[in-house]
Each structure stands twice: as C-alpha cells, then as structure tokens.
Amino acid sequence: MSGLPRSLVVYTVVMALFLIAPVVVVVVAAFTAGDFIMFPPSGFSLRWFDKVLGDPEFITPLWNSVRLGVMATLISSLLAIPAALSLIRGILPGRRWIEAFLLSPLSLPTIILAVGLLFFTARLGIGDSFVSLLAGHVIITVPYMLRTVLGVYAGMNREIEDAARVLGADRWRTAWYVTLPIIRPGVMAGAIFAFLMSFDEVAVALLLTTADTTTLPVSILSYLVYNYDPAVAAISTIQIAIVVVALLILERAFGIRNVMLTSH
C-alpha cells in the first residue's frame, strides 16, 4: 500500500469499510446457527438457507424478480439496439437531444418515476400490476442497454457494414450477419447490467407490486418490518450470489474493463 497515492488509499479504505464490510457481515451472519442476526455468528449452520428455500414467501418473489429482470432486459434490448444503431448511423437532426432523452431515466429519481407510473397506469386502466411493473423496469433498464450498445457501435468500422451491403446483403441481413455479431459484447454487457438494475430495483416495485407479483427486494423489505431473523441474511446472500455470478460471466466473457471503457 505504501506505493499508492494517498487519495487512492483513502478511497480504498472507505469503499472497503462502507461497501464491502456490510456485505461481508450479512453473508457471514446468514450461516449462523442461532435465531438472531449476530456478528460474529453463533455456530455454523445452513438452517436459514433451508428455511428460505422452502418458504414460498421468499421463493415466489425470487422467481418473480428473475422473470421480471429477464423480460425487462429482453424488451429493452429490442428497444435500445435499433435506437442505438440509428442514432449512430443516421444523420438525424437533433441526434444529441434524442440521445439525451433516451438516457434521461438515468438521472430521474426512480421514486418519482414510480409515483408517476402508479397514477398513469391506474388512469389508463392497466389492471395487471405485472405489466405496469415491467413497463417501469423497461424504462429504468433501457439507458443501460443503450449506453453500452452506443459505445461499442460507435467504435465499429462503418465500412464493414458497407462491405456487407455491396456484397448483396440488405439492411436486415447486414444487421443480422454482420452488425449484431460484432456489437455482441456491448449487447451482452448491457443486458447483464440491465438485468442487475431490474433485479435489485426497489422503488418502482414497492409501489406497483401486489401480493402475487412481489419482487425479492420488496419482500425482503417487508419481511424486515416485522422480523429480525437470519432468514433475511440468507435470502440476501442468495441475491448477492446471483449478482456476483452475473458479473463473473460478464468479466469472463468480455472483460468488464473493456466494456466499461468502450462505454461513453
């Protein structure tokens, strides 16, 4: 550590203290044999994992969250990829404004979006809470897809698409055989980010879910209101594990560093 600049030392210590330490506490506490969340835990046991995995109160929301995350990711890919391609390719008037608009959910507090969506969907008469929840998550995840795809596509040699067209490929076949395979790292990275954003989103889910569409973060939150047993630590550990696995796939397949650097 002695070789590191002071500012970096401060940053590392603060990050370790406030970001990693709480996560470590939760994960370690999940393996307790006792009845309360304690650190250090009293004894080692998998009993809380056993309880959580057999409890529909957690398993149903976990499944809801996965389903919601996957669907939101798919829909935002379908929206963001064509948008990103035409933003870069076309000589659109007001290109900057359109891009800023599409990225604006990033700077919008999700609780405001959630309240707005609640009234909006009620007014439209969309009774199905899953549909409105999905719409909310698509809005939140689109910018993540858009940014990574924009980044990768902006760096792609435009002549490669020209070559495909001269060789007889129409627009669709050029996109399918040439553009999409080349920008795939950006698409995959965006998809994983989008999934993670949806997977631990609370504000929109809190306002728009009903009993049977509850997502995992909401169920953890409401469980915490009345309970303080290690079941919460166990389900949180499972959630963290899913996130870590997703990030590992991202790193293994494309190198998170590359993906982050090619983004805007």
Added chain:
Amino acid sequence: MTAQPSPLPATSARPASGAVVNIRALRHSFGAVDALKAVDVSIEPGEFVALLGPSGCGKTTLLRCIAGLVLPTSGEILVDGLPITRTPVHKRDLGMVFQSYALFPHMTVHDNVQFGLKMQGIRGDFADRRIAEALALVQMAGFERRYPAQLSGGQRQRVALARALVTHPKALLLDEPFGALDAKLRESMQIELRRLQKTLGITTIFVTHDQQEALGMADRVAVMHDGRIEQFDTPARIYNSPATPFVADFIGQTNRIGGTIRSMNGGRMQLQLDGPDQPIDVAATPGLSAGDRVVAMVRPECVYMASDAAASTSVDISLPGKIADVLFVGEKVSVYVQTVAGTIAASLLNPTRRDNGTMVAGTDVMVGWRKDDLMIFRHA
C-alpha cells in the same frame, strides 16, 4: 472433387465480366457543399480507370455513388447501358475493396469470401469451388480457417480482393486499397492487382491520391479537382499534355513562370516570359489573345543545366543563374537555380557520378529548355 490451388486457376467458368460504365451529369451535394459538379465519365469494358485527386476532390464520393453507398443528387449511372442510379446497393452486383479492407472480424477467411455467394443463395460444392478459386487467385489458399486478426496487412488486402471477386461482379471498385501498406508491399500488390485485372478482364475503378500509383496502374486516369473531372486521359497524355494548370501542377513537378502574349499570328504566338529579354515564338494555345497574362510551366526533367552558355545550344530559352540548393534523391538530383525568372528546378539523372563536386550551392550555371516543352495556360 476439390479445386487444386494454383497461382492462376482456369477461369473458363467466368462470364465475360467487362462491363461498360457510364456516368452522366452526376451531381452530389452535402448540404451547401457540392461534392460532385456534373461529372461525366465513360469507361470501356475491361478498362482500369484511376480516379486521382487531392483529398476532398470528390473521388471517393464518385466511387461511393457508383457502389450505391451514396445517393447522387442528380444525374445517371449506367452499367452496360442500364441505369442503376436508384438501384439499392445490395442489388448492384459490384465488387468493392475498402481502404480499411472492412473484413468481417468475426468470420474466418473462408466465411468472409463465402459471404457474397451466401447472399446470392449460392451454396454447396459450387460455392466451395468458387471460394477456392477466388482464394487461389489472390494466393491465399490454405488460409481458410484463419481470422482477419491473424493475418498481415497484405494478406487482409488479398482476402478483401478475393471476397470482392468471388461473385464475379460486373465491375470492381477500389477505394485507396493500398493506403495502409508500406512502400515495398504496396508496389508488389500494385503489380499483382494489375496482372489479376488484366487476366480477368474486369472493369475496374480505382480511387487514389497517389499519382504514381494512378499513372503506373491505370489505362486511363481521371484527374479530379473540386468536384469536377479536370482531365480523363491516358497516363502519358495526362503527364505530357495536361489540359488544365491544375493537372499540370498536381501531376509531377513544374516550374511556373509568368508571361504575357505579345501578339497572335495564325497558329503561332509571341510570348514574353517574365525575366528573359526576348519574346519567344511558340505554337498558339487556343482561346488566348494578345495582351493575355499566362502562366508557362516546364517540367524539371525538361530543364537542361550547363556550366557555361556555350554548352546550351540545344535549348531555345536559356537563362544564367546561381545554384541555390542541391537535393540528392538517389537516381536523380534536383538542382534549384536562382534566375531572373525565379527559382528553376532541374531534375538531372544521377550526375554526381561524373561531376567532381562542382554542383554545389553558389555555383554560376546556365539553365534552359526547349520552347516545345513549355505548357502554357491562361493565368487564373
């Protein structure tokens, strides 16, 4: 049956591929900028044409209009008499090689070359034979399973060429294809492309800003400037009889000397150059009249240099001067001589072998040239 790779495989299955390309009054504007201003070109079947000019002259825009990648504002492009101006890119049946090669990075060499055939719905044994034939043609047989990233610049260039030729296109378009290669490799690729083009007899349009490349390879050169074709002619005529001052200036080197037309008399005119005392009698340039200001140009290799006036009898104009600079460039030496008509560059074939160190700055010499070597244009 597998095709045996050989440097020049049989091309009997190849249809006569030399198409006629006609471009009529082609214009293109980017907003307020006119990239092409009424361009007319007629290209013969099997001809190798170079579009030559400085950057921004419109040569690449013209090529991209022919390919269909740029839609012209007005005008017509005809291939074998059929208008293709509004035909979408993918239906034009042309081959193109890009400056960046533009190989598909996620496909092997085989799949890159196969792409055009696949888009035409050509598959199976027949497609495989064509791929093998195309790769053999560019001497890349055996590299089928490599990815573009595993190839050198020259090899990528060859694959790009094979990919463009495999569909037996009506014409081959090349956009500065050798720009990224080093000098040695560029020269061998130039010779190879020329040989290939002659063997196949394919009409070829080649964009370059390198005049040696254009003059050395093309049957005819279109010199472009500011969205127009200044001259479309054989390399020898482009060099020896430039049609405009721009062409004279852009191709090769020139000495420019100002002058005035004293009088016109039938097919002759009296030209007073700025500097020399006596006017000279030269063949009249059409369109000029007495009193006009002109610019006369003479190529450095047409300038003779001698150490005294007596030696320079074979020239019509002769000026005393003083050597200002000597530039040794190997096979020849450029000597810059200060005269009353300004600095005159003379290009001499390796004289240093016989010269005993007299050719140094400050030496008094005579420079001169024959009046037939003067290229005379109206002063712009």
